[in-house]
Amino acid sequence: MSFSATGLLLASLLYLIVLFGIAWGTERGTLLRRWVRHPLIYTLSLGVYAGIWAVYGAIGMAADSGYGFLAYYLGISGAFLLAPVLLNPILRIGRAYQLTSLADLFAYRYRSQWAGTLVTLCSAAAILALLSMQIQAVSVSASLLAPDAPPKVISVMFSLIVVLFTMLFGARRHQASGNHQGLVLAIAFDSLVKVVALLVLGGVILFSVFGGTNGLEAWLAETSHPEATMTMAINDGSWRALLLMSFAAALVLPHMYHMTFSENPSPRALAKASWGLPLYLLLVGLPVPLIVWGGQALSVDAPPAFFSIGVAQALESPVLTMAMYIAGLSAASGLMIVSTLALSGMVLNHVVLPLKTPRDQGDIYRWLQWVKRLLIAVILFLALLFHETIGQHLNLSILGAISLSGTLQLLPGALGVIYWPEGNRRGLIAGLFTGLFIWLITLVLPFSVAADILSWLELPVTPGYDNWHLFTFVSLTANISVFALVSILSPASPEETSAAQACSLGALSRPQRRELLAASSNEFVQQLAEPLGIRVARREVERALNQLKLPNVEFRPYQLRRLRDQVEINLSGLLGPSVARDIVKRHLGFKPLTHGGTGQDIRYVERALGDYQNQLTGLAGELDNLRRHYRQTLQNLPIPACSVGEDGEILMWNHAMESLTNISAEEVVGAKLLALPEHWHALLDDFNRGDDLHRYKHRLDLRGKPHWLNLHKA
Structure with missing residues (x-):
């Protein structure tokens, strides 16, 4: 037919x-x-x-x-x-x-x-x-x-x-x-x-x-076909390969x-x-x-x-x-x-x-x-x-x-x-080159061209339809051996270590809390316009702001760090991770470290711990529950309390502080003290920069009435 x-x-x-x-x-x-x-x-x-x-x-x-x-x-x-x-x-x-x-x-x-x-x-x-x-x-x-x-x-x-x-x-x-x-x-x-x-x-x-x-x-x-019984030798290596x-x-x-x-x-x-x-x-x-x-x-x-x-x-x-x-x-x-x-x-x-x-x-x-x-x-x-x-x-x-x-x-x-x-990358690249070279000369070339390099070398085994699996295992074994050996002998870069922690099961990255050169989302657009063009830069920044549910104009340092990461993630899907990382690193960089350095970004860590809450067991789970208990205790204290980083960034703003100031935590956490209303940032920033651990009976007029505040540093 x-x-x-x-x-x-x-x-x-x-x-x-x-x-x-x-x-x-x-x-x-x-x-x-x-x-x-x-x-x-x-x-x-x-x-x-x-x-x-x-x-x-x-x-x-x-x-x-x-x-x-x-x-x-x-x-x-x-x-x-x-x-x-x-x-x-x-x-x-x-x-x-x-x-x-x-x-x-x-x-x-x-x-x-x-x-x-x-x-x-x-x-x-x-x-x-x-x-x-x-x-x-x-x-x-x-x-x-x-x-x-x-x-x-x-x-x-x-x-x-x-x-x-x-x-x-x-x-x-x-x-x-x-x-x-x-x-x-x-x-x-x-x-x-x-x-x-x-x-x-x-x-x-x-x-x-x-x-x-x-x-x-x-x-x-009744059939005389040996194939009809669908038998297979138990030592057939091609099956395993x-x-x-x-x-x-x-x-x-x-x-x-x-x-x-x-x-x-x-x-x-x-x-x-x-x-x-x-x-x-x-x-x-x-x-x-x-x-x-x-x-x-x-x-x-x-x-x-x-x-x-x-x-x-x-x-x-x-x-x-x-x-x-x-x-x-x-x-x-x-x-x-x-x-x-x-x-x-x-x-x-x-x-x-x-x-x-x-x-x-x-x-x-x-x-x-x-x-x-x-x-x-x-x-x-x-x-x-x-x-x-x-x-x-x-x-x-x-x-x-x-x-x-x-x-x-x-x-x-x-x-x-x-x-x-x-x-690490040295081991990976060395192993890949080794495995691919063996694959090329033992499988690709012998089946692709009439000339067989291995037969010229007069080796006891040459590739064929019945033994191709041997060379598959040889190339993979060489690849793994070189990958492991070079990785063990050569040090990994800090960037590789950080990426490995992010990729490993259950690992949490601990980024540093550093200040960006860009002070607002509008400056993100201006700085990304050079590599991407103004239209694409504006579109990508707006898309990242919408994904993070942030306002059209953002200035808080913590949210700007989140915005930077989201822009890099989105550009990674568009241009690939290496190009995206290079663009963000060059055009959305951090300010130089101060002499004392910076602390770990506790907000990032807490966000990651929240994502892993159901996966933490044993001692890790108990410690996380204890952390949550202390965090909730601070939030519910009847005494107004806030936590401030060395660079003046507000890290915590409890419920009593919200009632006293009429400022919600969502507005100020991640922002600088200077972003507070004038009377509050003058008081708190001055006290934060000073050497005094306590300040008693400081007068502050709020809503037309005088208040006397006692300030303490922990």
Whole structure:
């Protein structure tokens, strides 16, 4: 059974138009938008992980190595089942500091632009093989259905359609605008199409080919195919390598990081997905053995990886055949769209912007939008070029192995973010270079070109389809060893130590209470106008003020420090953490430290303790309860009391002080004594600066009546 090339093209366009319509309708605010924040939609969108592997790759591997194909699903299922200790900390950090990619996370944690750039280049190099895998699967499946269709034309047309869709719904707004709701719902629909098509095909094979479970058991008992028993040698190292790589995929694959963290609607949704995604992958993997057995029973001529297409053709069902083709198209397009979108953001933030900050652009947001669109086109062009020169000569399994083993090199650094505060940027970069070099000469070059460097060295083991997993473990082991050794031998910078404390589980940062050069939010706008332009600077400062629920003009030192941090967080989502940190450090700096230095910012610490209140247990919980008791006691004292820092900043203003002065704590805490009404700041500032510890019977006229006050310093 075959189709015309025109009919196949029209069917492909019709499906992608439906996908386009779902995304467009969601962005327009129709009824579809109500579904986006549902945990089920978020869970289905994570099904982008399976990609072409679900429809073709797993079937080919099952035919070759039996139940070993399950490793691809078991690894990431384990990662999501461990979400409370593995994924939730990353989600917390990403939300707090607007880190939209793994490169952002590395750049923030290791305080290094080079770390972010290296992660970006590593991801780009590894993802090209994965994108090539999707292109190859679509072109081969189309060639099986329409033998007269040139594979190169199919590859080019498919890539162009993916470029168009990604541009329209991945880069149509600036990066800091929030989630891509239309894209999320479209990818969830893709995942639904995949699982329904596979389950239907499995059911048809079970009841039409084998006549039910009894017929299947009889066929398995009689068949002479060794693959039919789906056996696998227990010492098969490739199974272990695939298990490890799929476990790491939850953190290190760009499209998985993007869907898991950047598009996450709420922590509750991730909790649901921690068991929802493994259940989804179970449904996806369930029909795979049936499809393999069906292909063998029907003596399908197609390659094992394309048994799903071949079985549908053998059953002479045009509807089922087209459904399986559309399932493969949806799997490939979904993965390519999200991967390209995520990778283009990484390249923009960590390659383009460090080289060219758009300070001379009239509209930075529009400039970023068009640069990102250009990067999307360039990435997919490179993927197509890789496919035409190298990828089409390799099978789907080895393309997946090359890609996943490359991104696996990022796992030590990712785990170091939350579990190893002692790791530093020197160790990370040295380990990455070591692991990537071994990956390049042992996996990429031997499978990409005819020349094999390792065979020239006359080593006892050379890379091949049967032992690629050995070199995966060697490269990862070398990476971890160098990362650990260099980190232990080299000191971490104070910035790295502070970032490590902020990223570690349960750690609280203790920033110093320092005075900014800018004395008001209006001065923030003036100082940021130099790198960003006046319009963008005003918009970003106003956005930060609204997020913090501060007045349009803010002057209190504590609130200005909060405003500075929020501006940096927002710029991090727009320009990447390294560029944002550099802009804020240069243009929203602190005044030089005085001779005596400054104390810790108690307001920041108390705010952080409030966020961690329910997580503190044992002695830490008891001490926090004691702190809260003393704080409440001071607030409820019948005697007016306030706390003032060495620089004159008001740190505490109790209820009795509010009654005496008719000034609420919300107005003055975080401000200077000089911000008080004249009679109060003259009295309190003079007493604060003086050497006297007590002042008795000081007269002060309040509301037309004389009051005598006794002042004491604690």
